[in-house]
Amino acid sequence: MQKPATPRKTVLETILEWSQDRPPWQRGALRRIIAQGGLTQEDVAQLGELCKVGHGAPAGELVAVPLTKAHLPATPGEGAALTLISVADDRGANNLAPGQTLDFEPKGITIIYGDNGAGKSGYA
Numbered sequence: 001m002q003k004p005a006t007p008r009k010t011v012l013e014t015i016l017e018w019s020q021d022r023p024p025w026q027r028g029a030l031r032r033i034i035a036q037g038g039l040t041q042e043d044v045a046q047l048g049e050l051c052k053v054g055h056g057a058p059a060g061e062l063v064a065v066p067l068t069k070a071h072l073p074a075t076p077g078e079g080a081a082l083t084l085i086s087v088a089d090d091r092g093a094n095n096l097a098p099g100q101t102l103d104f105e106p107k108g109i110t111i112i113y114g115d116n117g118a119g120k121s122g123y124a
Contacts, residue, residue, distance in 0.1 A: 015067075
């Protein structure tokens with residue numbers, strides 16, 4: 001008798017699993033990003049304060065609420081593919097020049113090359 005196939009994890013389930021050993025402020029950031037689709041300036045300020053608490057600052061009224069399975073959408077859209085086609089409008093990331101766009105081949109492979117210190121890793 002064959003064992004039933006193990007269901008594949010969704011991207012969000014993989015992120016949740018990866019996040020388990022991350023600091024509370026990072027897990028809280030993930031929860032906010034998944035729930036809201038991004039971070040507001042207020043979120044960034046609150047996460048900064050929670051990060052400081054994780055490094056010994058006195059705890060205020062803020063409490064990190066970590067990402068849990070309950071925060072993941074019930075039906076993430078089976079069969080839908082997500083493709084990163086470009087990175088643009090970066091600011092303050094390593095040696096990346098402002099105003100540049102890095103385009104990716106949507107149905108193939110993109111090779112990024114250059115001298116050491118040129119900014120390749122900054123896009124990651």
